[in-house]
Amino acid sequence: MSASAQPLVRIHNVTKNFTRGAEEVHVLSGLDLAVNDAEFLALMGPSGSGKSTLLNLIGGLDRPTAGTVQIGADRVDQLSDRQLAAWRARHIGFVFQFYNLLPALSAERNVELPLLLTGLNKAARRRHVAAAFEAVGLTHRTKHFPRTLSGGEQQRVGIARAIVTDPTVLLCDEPTGDLDRKSGDEILSLLQSLNQAHGKTIIMVTHDPHASARASRTVYLDKGQLSTSPTA
Numbered sequence: 001m002s003a004s005a006q007p008l009v010r011i012h013n014v015t016k017n018f019t020r021g022a023e024e025v026h027v028l029s030g031l032d033l034a035v036n037d038a039e040f041l042a043l044m045g046p047s048g049s050g051k052s053t054l055l056n057l058i059g060g061l062d063r064p065t066a067g068t069v070q071i072g073a074d075r076v077d078q079l080s081d082r083q084l085a086a087w088r089a090r091h092i093g094f095v096f097q098f099y100n101l102l103p104a105l106s107a108e109r110n111v112e113l114p115l116l117l118t119g120l121n122k123a124a125r126r127r128h129v130a131a132a133f134e135a136v137g138l139t140h141r142t143k144h145f146p147r148t149l150s151g152g153e154q155q156r157v158g159i160a161r162a163i164v165t166d167p168t169v170l171l172c173d174e175p176t177g178d179l180d181r182k183s184g185d186e187i188l189s190l191l192q193s194l195n196q197a198h199g200k201t202i203i204m205v206t207h208d209p210h211a212s213a214r215a216s217r218t219v220y221l222d223k224g225q226l227s228t229s230p231t232a
Contacts, residue, residue, distance in 0.1 A: 008201055009035035009058060009169065014067030016053055027053050029224035031067070040195040042200045042215035044230065049221045051129040051205040052173055058203060059092045059171050060084045072168060089117040093162030099154045100110075101146040108133070108142040111161045118165065130158035135198070136190060152183030159190060163200070170194065172204040176211055190216045 011033040018025045027050040035041050045051050056062040057069050060076050069076040071091060079087055081187045093114075101110045108129050133139045136156040146154055157177060162170055172191065176184030192214050194200040204215060212218045220230045 007034035008037040010070040014069045017065045026047050031226055038199045038201055040215045041214035042218040043205045044212055045221035051221050055171050055173055055205055060088050066152045073129045091168040093167035093170045095158055095162045095172040095175045097177040099158045101154055101157060103146050107157045110157055111164050114165050128164050132164040151179050152186055155187050170200050170202045174205055
């Protein structure tokens, strides 16, 4: 990236408050964050620090109380609900801790779901699905249903679903939190490969220093503020 180039993700002076009964809860306070294209960023912090809230703001699942959220040329905080839905379908891939696969659908049908929001025909969707399974090393399990897959395999299906539209940013919320260490390491290696070999921009929320060590940079969120080192 040249010195004049802009970061891919730009969060500026973002505040996020929630109302809980009569109380206003301040989650993020004037937060700034820049993430470069093809960067693998780990976001750490204690429970309740606002990590998932920040991820949701970046992914257009929520809106800031104040401040700006920009991905590429798009001001995400200014999009209408309808525009946001279309924007997410094109630009964001989500990977969740508990996979969120539909049990009644096969692995390949789960992966195909995001493509149903696009204008691709059936043949094109099949090609995208096949490429996604190839990328996660699971071409031999496409016809299987989630209940017949291991936790690690289910998460690979989840990652295939997240990358099938070739999104601008991959957002991972505790992607190894429900896995044993061996399966977790395999998923982290896969994410590293997607980042290093395929140039995917990844932002990963994690509690695990072992996981964050796989990222190219780690930032820490606590009391609504980011830092480059954990607070005492």
